[in-house]
Amino acid sequence: MIQTHAPLLTLRGAGVRFGALHALQAVNVTLHAGERLALIGANGSGKSTLLRVLHGLQRLSSGELAHGAPHRQAMLFQRPHLLRASTQTNVALALWLRGHAWREARTQALRALERVGLESLARQNGRTLSGGQQQRVALARVWALQAQLLLLDEPTSSLDPHAKREVEALIAQLASPTTCDAQSEPVTTVFSSHNLGQVKRLATRVLYLEQGRVLVDLPVHDFFNGPLPEAARWFVKGETL
Numbered sequence: 001m002i003q004t005h006a007p008l009l010t011l012r013g014a015g016v017r018f019g020a021l022h023a024l025q026a027v028n029v030t031l032h033a034g035e036r037l038a039l040i041g042a043n044g045s046g047k048s049t050l051l052r053v054l055h056g057l058q059r060l061s062s063g064e065l066a067h068g069a070p071h072r073q074a075m076l077f078q079r080p081h082l083l084r085a086s087t088q089t090n091v092a093l094a095l096w097l098r099g100h101a102w103r104e105a106r107t108q109a110l111r112a113l114e115r116v117g118l119e120s121l122a123r124q125n126g127r128t129l130s131g132g133q134q135q136r137v138a139l140a141r142v143w144a145l146q147a148q149l150l151l152l153d154e155p156t157s158s159l160d161p162h163a164k165r166e167v168e169a170l171i172a173q174l175a176s177p178t179t180c181d182a183q184s185e186p187v188t189t190v191f192s193s194h195n196l197g198q199v200k201r202l203a204t205r206v207l208y209l210e211q212g213r214v215l216v217d218l219p220v221h222d223f224f225n226g227p228l229p230e231a232a233r234w235f236v237k238g239e240t241l
């Protein structure tokens with residue numbers, strides 16, 4: 001595939017060991033602006049570890065992580081952590097921590113909540129929101145912070161089907177904004193998922209991991225339509241049964 005954008009991050013020969021266990025081995029990945037990269041693989045194959053490495057939360061045991069074009073990045077977890085404060089305050093705090101004045105942070109937080117359709121819940125305690133609403137607040141936070149790279153660790157796995165669709169639609173909008181969006185720059189995304197339907201809907205590129213190694217790295221169309229190594233083929237069959 002021809003890439004027109006500069007790389008944001010590059011992993012070269014990356015390895016992570018926990019004692020005798022190789023959570024990642026010899027991983028080479030170049031992430032370009034505008035990509036939507038899905039990480040798939042069985043439980044324990046290294047998806048979360050790879051996301052944590054890309055976000056600087058996990059140190060490499062070998063190899064290197066090179067930063068390319070300067071960018072802002074944020075990570076979203078399966079279950080977002082909200083404080084026992086109003087939804088608006090939860091979003092405003094993130095902006096305040098980045099140096100915005102409190103009044104300005106609250107105004108921008110409200111705009112971000114409007115963006116994810118939660119303005120009516122701005123005064124409600126964040127801890128009392130449903131799982132899907134909490135994940136939308138977390139997305140409002142990264143939208144407000146204008147993250148250009150978003151790392152998502154199974155962002156919809158704890159949600160019911162309706163909330164799953166809502167959150168997925170928001171991620172898709174962040175990744176491919178329409179011209180009427182205030183922030184029209186596409187957000188580059190890397191997400192892990194066990195839902196291959198979601199991977200087809202959201203990803204431009206798929207990375208299949210097995211025991212810490214990248215076995216397949218293909219554009220999404222080729223991954224689902226082209227020949228695959230046997231292990232990945234069985235994985236896809238199993239997941240789609």
Ligand SMILES: Nc1ncnc2c1ncn2[C@@H]1O[C@H](COP(=O)(O)OP(=O)(O)OP(=O)(O)O)[C@@H](O)[C@H]1O
Binds near residue numbers: 023048049
């Ligand atoms: N902090 C840690 N200490 C020890 N072992 C760890 C640690 N973090 C991860 N591991 C191990 O590293 C391997 C990869 O884990 P990781 O969470 O990256 O897998 P995953 O693909 O995200 O799995 P899942 O689909 O279940 O979320 C697993 O064997 C896991 O037990």
